[in-house]
Amino acid sequence: NTQTNSSSSTGESSQGEAGGAGDVIKIGAIFSETGPASTLGKTQANLVKLLQKQLDEQGGIDGKKIQIIMQDYETDDTKAVVAADKLISEGVVAIVGATQSSTTMAIVPKITGAGIPLMTTAPINPDTKGVFQMAPSNVTAGELIKDFLQERNISKIAWINARDGYGVDGLPSFEKVAAENNIEIVAHEEFDANATDMTIQLTNIRKANPEAIIVWSRTPGAGIVARNFKSLGFDIPMIQANAAANQGFLDQVKDDNEEIFIVGAKLSVVDQLPAGPQKDNLMKLRDDYKAMFNSEPDNFTAHAADGFNLIFEAIKAGNTTSEQIAEYLQNNVNDYLGLSGTFNTKSYVGPNEDGFSMLAIENNTWKFSEQ
Amino acid sequence: MSNLLTVNGLTKQFGGVLAVSDVSFEVNKGEIVAVIGPNGAGKTTLFNMISCFMPPTKGEVHYKGTRLTGQKIPNLAPLGISRTFQNLQIFENMTVLENVMMGTHVKLKTNVLSAAFKLPRVKKDEKMAFEMAMEVLKFVELEDLMFEKAGQLSYGMQKQLEFARAIVYNPEFIMLDEPMAGLNDTETNRMAGYIQRLKNKGTSFLFVEHKMATVMELADRIVVIDFGKKIAEGTPDEIQRNEKVIAAYLGEEAV
Amino acid sequence: MDLIMQYIVTGLTVGSIYALIAIGFVTIYNITGVLNFAQGEFAMIGALTCITFVNAGLPMFISIVLAIVATAIIGFAIERTAISQARNSSVMNLIVITVGLSIFLKGLGLIIWGTYPKQLAPIIRMDPINFMGAVINPQSIVIFIVLAILLFVLYVFFDKTYIGSALKASEKNPRAARLMGINTKTMSALAFTLAAALGAIAGIMISPLTDATYEMGFLIGIKGFVGMVIGGMNNISGAVMGALLVGLLEAFSGGFVSTFYSDAITFLVLIVVLFLKPNGLFARATGERV
Amino acid sequence: MTKLENILYGNRLKPLLVLAAIILLLPTFVKSQYIFTILILIGIYAIVTVGLSLLIGYAGQISLGHAAFFGIGAYASAILSGTHQMSPWLAMLIGMVATFILAYIIGIPILKLKGHFLALATIGINIIVYILLLGLNNITGGAAGFVGIPILTLFGFSLNDKLFFYFFVWIVAFLIIILSTNIVRSHVGRLLRSIHDSEIATETLGVQVSKYKVAIFALSAAFASIAGSIYAHYITFISPPTFYITKSILFLIMVMVGGASSVWGAVLGTAIIMFLNELIRFVGHTYFGISGEVEIVVYGLIIILIMMYLPKGLLPLFSQIFQKKRKNEPIPAIDENHVTSSTSKVSSQEGV
Amino acid sequence: MLNVQGLSTHIGKIQILHDIDFHVNKGEIVAIIGANGAGKSTLLNTLAGLIQPSAGTVTLEDEVISGFPANKVVGKGLSLVPEGRQVFSNLTVKENLLLGMFSKYYKNKNLAYENLNKMIEMFPNLNKHLHNLGGNLSGGEQQMLAVARGLMSNPKIILLDEPSMGLAPLVVKEILDALVVIKEQLGTMVILVEQNVKAALKVADRAYVIDQGRILLNGTREEISSNPQVMSAYLGVKMA
Numbered sequence A: 001n002t003q004t005n006s007s008s009s010t011g012e013s014s015q016g017e018a019g020g021a022g023d024v025i026k027i028g029a030i031f032s033e034t035g036p037a038s039t040l041g042k043t044q045a046n047l048v049k050l051l052q053k054q055l056d057e058q059g060g061i062d063g064k065k066i067q068i069i070m071q072d073y074e075t076d077d078t079k080a081v082v083a084a085d086k087l088i089s090e091g092v093v094a095i096v097g098a099t100q101s102s103t104t105m106a107i108v109p110k111i112t113g114a115g116i117p118l119m120t121t122a123p124i125n126p127d128t129k130g131v132f133q134m135a136p137s138n139v140t141a142g143e144l145i146k147d148f149l150q151e152r153n154i155s156k157i158a159w160i161n162a163r164d165g166y167g168v169d170g171l172p173s174f175e176k177v178a179a180e181n182n183i184e185i186v187a188h189e190e191f192d193a194n195a196t197d198m199t200i201q202l203t204n205i206r207k208a209n210p211e212a213i214i215v216w217s218r219t220p221g222a223g224i225v226a227r228n229f230k231s232l233g234f235d236i237p238m239i240q241a242n243a244a245a246n247q248g249f250l251d252q253v254k255d256d257n258e259e260i261f262i263v264g265a266k267l268s269v270v271d272q273l274p275a276g277p278q279k280d281n282l283m284k285l286r287d288d289y290k291a292m293f294n295s296e297p298d299n300f301t302a303h304a305a306d307g308f309n310l311i312f313e314a315i316k317a318g319n320t321t322s323e324q325i326a327e328y329l330q331n332n333v334n335d336y337l338g339l340s341g342t343f344n345t346k347s348y349v350g351p352n353e354d355g356f357s358m359l360a361i362e363n364n365t366w367k368f369s370e371q
Numbered sequence B: 001m002s003n004l005l006t007v008n009g010l011t012k013q014f015g016g017v018l019a020v021s022d023v024s025f026e027v028n029k030g031e032i033v034a035v036i037g038p039n040g041a042g043k044t045t046l047f048n049m050i051s052c053f054m055p056p057t058k059g060e061v062h063y064k065g066t067r068l069t070g071q072k073i074p075n076l077a078p079l080g081i082s083r084t085f086q087n088l089q090i091f092e093n094m095t096v097l098e099n100v101m102m103g104t105h106v107k108l109k110t111n112v113l114s115a116a117f118k119l120p121r122v123k124k125d126e127k128m129a130f131e132m133a134m135e136v137l138k139f140v141e142l143e144d145l146m147f148e149k150a151g152q153l154s155y156g157m158q159k160q161l162e163f164a165r166a167i168v169y170n171p172e173f174i175m176l177d178e179p180m181a182g183l184n185d186t187e188t189n190r191m192a193g194y195i196q197r198l199k200n201k202g203t204s205f206l207f208v209e210h211k212m213a214t215v216m217e218l219a220d221r222i223v224v225i226d227f228g229k230k231i232a233e234g235t236p237d238e239i240q241r242n243e244k245v246i247a248a249y250l251g252e253e254a255v
Numbered sequence C: 001m002d003l004i005m006q007y008i009v010t011g012l013t014v015g016s017i018y019a020l021i022a023i024g025f026v027t028i029y030n031i032t033g034v035l036n037f038a039q040g041e042f043a044m045i046g047a048l049t050c051i052t053f054v055n056a057g058l059p060m061f062i063s064i065v066l067a068i069v070a071t072a073i074i075g076f077a078i079e080r081t082a083i084s085q086a087r088n089s090s091v092m093n094l095i096v097i098t099v100g101l102s103i104f105l106k107g108l109g110l111i112i113w114g115t116y117p118k119q120l121a122p123i124i125r126m127d128p129i130n131f132m133g134a135v136i137n138p139q140s141i142v143i144f145i146v147l148a149i150l151l152f153v154l155y156v157f158f159d160k161t162y163i164g165s166a167l168k169a170s171e172k173n174p175r176a177a178r179l180m181g182i183n184t185k186t187m188s189a190l191a192f193t194l195a196a197a198l199g200a201i202a203g204i205m206i207s208p209l210t211d212a213t214y215e216m217g218f219l220i221g222i223k224g225f226v227g228m229v230i231g232g233m234n235n236i237s238g239a240v241m242g243a244l245l246v247g248l249l250e251a252f253s254g255g256f257v258s259t260f261y262s263d264a265i266t267f268l269v270l271i272v273v274l275f276l277k278p279n280g281l282f283a284r285a286t287g288e289r290v
Numbered sequence D: 001m002t003k004l005e006n007i008l009y010g011n012r013l014k015p016l017l018v019l020a021a022i023i024l025l026l027p028t029f030v031k032s033q034y035i036f037t038i039l040i041l042i043g044i045y046a047i048v049t050v051g052l053s054l055l056i057g058y059a060g061q062i063s064l065g066h067a068a069f070f071g072i073g074a075y076a077s078a079i080l081s082g083t084h085q086m087s088p089w090l091a092m093l094i095g096m097v098a099t100f101i102l103a104y105i106i107g108i109p110i111l112k113l114k115g116h117f118l119a120l121a122t123i124g125i126n127i128i129v130y131i132l133l134l135g136l137n138n139i140t141g142g143a144a145g146f147v148g149i150p151i152l153t154l155f156g157f158s159l160n161d162k163l164f165f166y167f168f169v170w171i172v173a174f175l176i177i178i179l180s181t182n183i184v185r186s187h188v189g190r191l192l193r194s195i196h197d198s199e200i201a202t203e204t205l206g207v208q209v210s211k212y213k214v215a216i217f218a219l220s221a222a223f224a225s226i227a228g229s230i231y232a233h234y235i236t237f238i239s240p241p242t243f244y245i246t247k248s249i250l251f252l253i254m255v256m257v258g259g260a261s262s263v264w265g266a267v268l269g270t271a272i273i274m275f276l277n278e279l280i281r282f283v284g285h286t287y288f289g290i291s292g293e294v295e296i297v298v299y300g301l302i303i304i305l306i307m308m309y310l311p312k313g314l315l316p317l318f319s320q321i322f323q324k325k326r327k328n329e330p331i332p333a334i335d336e337n338h339v340t341s342s343t344s345k346v347s348s349q350e351g352v
Numbered sequence E: 001m002l003n004v005q006g007l008s009t010h011i012g013k014i015q016i017l018h019d020i021d022f023h024v025n026k027g028e029i030v031a032i033i034g035a036n037g038a039g040k041s042t043l044l045n046t047l048a049g050l051i052q053p054s055a056g057t058v059t060l061e062d063e064v065i066s067g068f069p070a071n072k073v074v075g076k077g078l079s080l081v082p083e084g085r086q087v088f089s090n091l092t093v094k095e096n097l098l099l100g101m102f103s104k105y106y107k108n109k110n111l112a113y114e115n116l117n118k119m120i121e122m123f124p125n126l127n128k129h130l131h132n133l134g135g136n137l138s139g140g141e142q143q144m145l146a147v148a149r150g151l152m153s154n155p156k157i158i159l160l161d162e163p164s165m166g167l168a169p170l171v172v173k174e175i176l177d178a179l180v181v182i183k184e185q186l187g188t189m190v191i192l193v194e195q196n197v198k199a200a201l202k203v204a205d206r207a208y209v210i211d212q213g214r215i216l217l218n219g220t221r222e223e224i225s226s227n228p229q230v231m232s233a234y235l236g237v238k239m240a
Ligand SMILES: Nc1ncnc2c1ncn2[C@@H]1O[C@H](COP(=O)(O)OP(=O)(O)OP(=O)(O)O)[C@@H](O)[C@H]1O
Pocket: B014, B017, B019, B037, B038, B039, B040, B041, B042, B043, B044, B045, B046, B086, C289, E129, E136, E137, E138, E139, E140, E141, E166
């Protein structure tokens, strides 16, 4: 069923794009450049501009012109599906996206149905052929948090998350990790992703006497929780999710950020990393990005970059059709050192944790500590 | 003569204002009764209580033995009671014809489902509504305006339109709040003619009006209200000679 | 006990944020009959321009004034272009226009200020206050005071001044108002200018608590709208009461029932309230009769 | 002699034929799967907006909550056919009936409210449903969404094929349009408009106004539910944000931009808004190299401009193609007599 | 004096008024009569600036007042009491009356209160309701309020669109008598549009008959009252 469908669709797309002259290879991108999730997707959209510029300067890959077609899905699942179809009709050979997990779920059937490889930048735990995950899975993040907690002998935590696709995603994986490691989740609260005050949730949490609090949200919610947390006088550690690992969050908690930690990307602390290829790669992305946009990339940028880079790798190896690229990604990527970690795409669960680290905040910037 | 409407001790208090106070009277079948009184006497309030637009503070109204007080507004039309408003309430964005066709509602059986599936009844209803409406439009001589938007008519024509809509389903009892206001004498006479003709067919009326000549000519009986109280009731002749009424309302040279 | 106190404090804080928005809503509604869905965006513009001025090195006070003026000018410009042109269209038309405005302004905000939340330093720097076991953010007190002042000023303006009754008249019956010599166009422009300024004040007041982003307007806009409608659309004190009530409802339902469902509970209560009092809780007589 | 129906409401055959022709002919021009997706979504949304135009444009009742009913339909289909393996068709039917009943029950209290109060109450309904979709994550999958909605099959055909799905959606939409125009072109349609103009006068004529308002509310909710079901089976993945107030507002924009005073306006508005988005993106990308934020600015601006300069929506621009002004038609041969009698009336007035 | 020349008005594409010429002399009450839909209200609305004429000019004491929006026209001394009362239902009677002075209020507040007292004296019914909302008044009370509000600005000319509508006979007489007093004491010009032709002709000095947007007849009160066409069409006199 899927087979017949995919062949018909790809057939259609290749005939639809006669103007391509054969040596332009199109790659699709679906990011939330606008709308609520733009705090995550905007840097990804910027990355596309950066990469396109670099590609044009280099004259493509091996003489083949590469065109990245970006679609802003405005944080709207339906628009993402339309965008996916648009990209399929344009004849892209691979797609990177979407920014959010639930949106990715919405576009997976279309894209895999068309036989096009999809590099997801959000954790979705895919078990579908042709979907390659660039973000570390929530389990990876959970492991990192677990290590942190155990180091400090913390066994009772409270969990609070935003009520959106990103926010509710973290808990189920962490619950598993917690259960295996005797960590008790003594309170769970939620807040509207656009809410203006989380005092009530934190007050409820305080009743349960946790030893640490984990926040799963993007900004600005993440920062408001942190501030309410401080003003309520909590003196336990607060651990924030990687969606908050950006400059915006740092600004939000400026000057009052002791005991706030984050599941962050090494990209955020690239200057503090020990020398090595990882540092060089991250440095290059950070500097290029900063030169063009005068702001810092974040780990979502890195996930997207990994997606594109892997596709470029495949193209460099002489693969130019969807099937070939998917084939390559599936079989020939071993211990690829990406920006978000090391990829072994055979397992599909995303990079390992070596792109990640628990970061503290010191002098209003991220502080890396080797673990 | 059989009794149609019985108004019993109606009273209405608005905060400190006693707008209507213990008013009782009757309307018999085939009769035209007028309510007159100075501005602010409480006539419209009385009307609104009779037609269930507001609950009375005290008192009750019966129509052919049925208690009206406490009923919902839409229950009145099926009983054969119709009314017009002092502040016109026409459907401004609909045509004259459609306005009048709306008046036939109680005769129709179309509902949302039958309309959606275009059951045969719908067509029958449409035809009936149209024919009834045309008849009345001819009666009030508005038929050449039937495709005009009602909101674009001049005030006087809107007045006649509202009247047409109220009578289209042949109600037995019609309440008119100042039907002649805004009409010139010729038009007033014409309106009076319509009322008279309907009366001859057996329709009963209760109406409020300030145009005394018409009231005296049309009404079988007149109820006079002042400061919310009924101060007189009687035939036009009696009322015209009533000192209290002359002082409070008519003025010396009115009629 | 201290829990309840905390709920009250939080409820009032959140409620007064909504109230600041609701005030702007009512102002426009009372003068022009338009329901301005872009009111939240005025708050956004006010907050972000203020932050921009502060970051550019201007003193706080001057930045606030400049931001309010700038937003007011935008409000005025919007009225002169989009609203006055559509003055005679239906209510629904105007609603959709303001929805379009909200989309438009949000997009502009995104282009100018980007996605990251921006910080505004509190007006008074102070540690949170402990009051009967509840923690009060000093900024909440500032908000409360500003709210009280605005409430008083606007009450006097609308209900006690001559120009106030002229404004109300233009809403109710613009045609007759023109016959009195009232320039209803000016009034409408005044309303939008005023509402934009009020929105800016709201945004500036709340951003030390919540930070400002280009999309901050939506949720507070909706909640402010809820507060206004619950209170009764036609008077400012009613709207403020309504907004405070919404804040308290949220806090208490979040505290006692569940934060998962506190919005749902709040709305459920509101719908029940409306069912019992279809014109809002503190509505004032409108003089409509048959 | 003209049919009474056409005298009263004008001719609807032409627009229906034009629509049918467009539906049938489009696939011969359109090859891109992307355009098909848009056409399908237009069909799905049109089912909602047509119902909404009955409610907003005719009965004059605002709803900013129809995304909730859209969502209930979608989730009913997803849960019944996905989790419980029920036939998608049966699931759709159950969803529709359940939505109708639910909307009817909700409608009884909230349609007592007027204007902005009603708008608020419907926003409330939307938010409550949204929170329930998130909160009942055991059944709905919560914010992570619902995966695994089966694809529709009809008589053994998989509707997975774009073309089949396209025709399926538009046949449903076409039927809904016919049902809706039937309602509008009857006493009920007139009645809804009269409620719009004066509720009080309508009640005086013996109409149980609340009954009709609630019925139309529930009917439009049921339409939205069907559309939601189809949407769920088309996208095969749903999550709550799709059914938030922002979607309700989008529906409202579609109705108003097309023109609320006619069912056709809703269809037109839906198509225009859907294409507008894509057009802005296409033009913006191709010729101006603009990015997402500029697109939404332009989009907002265009909505404003349309509402400013075409307050009755875009339909009047188009309807001139379909229908001549009714006034120009001679008053059809209903009855010769009254025409003469009315002229005599005019002359009697002139005799001053 | 008020001078109207060649006035034509369109609503949409339809021409309602055709080339109207007329004038009102100082200290004169002029009645305008005509059937329903003749264009009387349209004429007054055009004079007041609510509708802009498509042709023609209106001068009031040598000042051109046509071509200005309604809110400017009041300031030039022309005040219209519109058809259907149009009181501000959400404002009190007192607020309604004071708004009648809007064009001059800020220049002379004392005068506003002076005029307010005059109006209360003239319409004692209003005094009773001074602090009630305009919308709660009875129909007739609203009519009095509308007339009083129109007089508040001390206009040079006042236009009344069916002021007697809905008023008790005694009050009609009071209002019409009041017009005569105003005319005589203040020299105010009055244009009176009335369906109650008999009553109107009692106080008017001259009258115009308007039909289908055109002036059909004009003359002094006596001429018009005795015109057979007028008698049959407007005075309800049945003629053979
Ligand atoms: N809703 C209300 N609130 C307060 N007072 C009211 C209300 N409705 C009516 N009144 C007062 O009640 C009195 C009676 O009003 P009503 O409208 O019944 O008079 P009416 O006899 O119809 O007068 P008219 O002949 O002028 O129409 C008036 O003084 C009016 O101001």
